[in-house]
Amino acid sequence: MTVTFPWARGMTDVGYELQVSTHLRTWDLLESGVINVSSQSGVDLITLSAEPSDLGRLDVFVRLRIFEL
Numbered sequence: 001m002t003v004t005f006p007w008a009r010g011m012t013d014v015g016y017e018l019q020v021s022t023h024l025r026t027w028d029l030l031e032s033g034v035i036n037v038s039s040q041s042g043v044d045l046i047t048l049s050a051e052p053s054d055l056g057r058l059d060v061f062v063r064l065r066i067f068e069l
Helices: none
Strands: 002-008 013-019 028-030 033-042 043-050 062-069
Touching: 002 013, 002 062, 033 062
Parallel strands: none
Antiparallel strands: 002 043, 013 028, 013 062, 033 043
């Protein structure tokens, strides 16, 4: 799966991570990697790639968590 989101260029006091859940009560880190960054008018569009391989064929929810460093 891939996820693309805007990110203000030069923002260094916050971070991001993908998380996964099967029931929306608890969330686990979903290992992901940046596969593309494209710049547009002071904003970067970041594309992450991730594959929740250990979940098999279960339906899952994915969220982008933004946090302060």
